[in-house]
Amino acid sequence: MAPGASFMPCLIDARGPAPSLGEPLVDEYLRFTAARVRPNTLTAQAYDLKVFFTVVPKPPVQVTTSDVLAFIEAQRTPRRGANVVRLADGEVGLAASTIRRRLATVTSLFDYLLARGIVDRQVVPRSMTPRSRSLRGSPLVRAPRRLPRILDRSRRSPCSRR
Structure with a gap:
């Protein structure tokens, strides 16, 4: 592909060992x-x-860190109108777990390209806090903590004695 050219990804099921996106x-x-x-x-x-x-x-x-941050923002925008809200956390857009999974995939791609010497740095930042200030930093996408659900009596195992 020529430098500066863009492509439109199209998932092709090649009925083989790996799918293709055309890039x-x-x-x-x-x-x-x-x-x-x-x-x-x-x-x-x-x-x-x-x-x-x-x-x-x-x-x-040609992907930059700014592109990755714009991607995260795009994933957080409402999908089917402004009145659709996730019940789990009251937010709009995709679930944080979906955004994190997508970022993990993009990170893996750029880790591969970095290992191959095709790119010179990882474009997906690990966090928003510089490492000099904190060991862990602030995550790019914060997922809400979920509390465990308690099963009602009708769904408990017959082996439990409570």
Whole structure:
């Protein structure tokens, strides 16, 4: 692909070991991971990369940290109008767990490209706090803590004695 050219990702089921999005570096990454993950994980990764490169229509070598932050913001926008709210946390947009999964996939892609020497740095920041101030930093996407659910008596195991 020529420098400066963009591409429109299109998930193609090649009925083979790895799906294709039509971008050589992304397809190479998907072939690499095909031998390391289960089929459903591979399909999820391909879909996550399709979503990312639909929002950020650039070749991987041209993606910047600003593009990643814009992607996170785009994932937080309402999907079906402003009146749709998640019941779990009262927020709009995709669930934090979905955004985090997509970021993990994008991070893995750029880790692969970094290891291959194709890019010179990881474009997905680990946190929003510089490492000099804190060891952990502030996460890019904070997921709400969920409390365990207590089963009602009708759903408890017959083996429990309470």
